[in-house]
Amino acid sequence: MTLALLLLRKIAPWLLLGVLLLTCTLYLRHQWIRHAGRARQAEQAVARLQAELAQARLGERVVVRYVDRVRILRANAADLHQEIPRHVTTSADAACPVPVGFVRVHDAAAQGVPIDPAAGDPDAPAPGIALSRVAATVADNYGACHETAAQLTALQDWVRGVQAIRTP
Template identity: 60%
Template sequence: MSPALAWELVRPVARLFGLVLVLVALVGVYGALQVGRLRDADRRASDAQGRAERAERARIDAEAARDLARAEARIEVRYVDRVQVVREKAQIITREVPVYVTPNADAACVVPVGFVRLHDAAAANEPAGPATGNPDAPAEGVALSDVAAVVADNYATAHENAEQVTGLQDYVRALVEHCAR
């Protein structure tokens, strides 16, 4: 067979083969473009999902902050109301000292200097130290009614502190509940 005849037989196959190669190359380029588009679409979808999740978290955080602010306001109102009740009762008790500790009781009961020293040390949360002088001697200018008024005031302060602690405990509970969300 002559080379020209062989070429005439191979030429259509070669053209077909060339056409197939071009088609394969086009399909490859198209596939690569599609993969790039799919990756880009996936990235955009992932970004959108991330933004949606952040927006949802921000919404939840805003609701929790709003709820915490409401709880804080309720706690503060309850605390202020309870402390006000304690103060009002303390004023009544202090006004009643002369009714229950009369001038006759003041005259009949000498408040010893040892008691005054120990009371003052306890109020300062300090040890009284060694006794000096006679602890049974009368304290100058301290009447039993003065002692009663100071004790009533100290108890009022203790009750105010108790209400403050209760208010702080309520606040911490609300804060823990907020953080648990």
């Protein structure tokens, strides 16, 4: 027994050191895995925030271009309205009465409904509707059409831009 005790005394510190090293190794490995997971989460959060920032910048760019385009379109429409009296004069209003049939077709098209088959002569002049008023209405309609087209173009630009941004 003395020999076993002597052997145990010589081996015990090494055994204790081995257990201590194994415990430290396991603890450090656990910490490394935990921190690696946190680093991955942080990298994903950074990538997500960068994508959100890119989308916000894209949205701002698209909106600024759209607003600038609409401002130009509205200025052009205002200029066009000022030119109507010069190009569709009062003598043209008097010489070219707008027929009721034209008014029916225009109103049905503007509302997106079938033409009202109202009784009466389609060639009869529409009371109170001058050719210059028709020109102004047509100019307004085309102006609205151009604004809608600009809005759609801006939306398409935004969608293409968002699709190009990599999101995690």
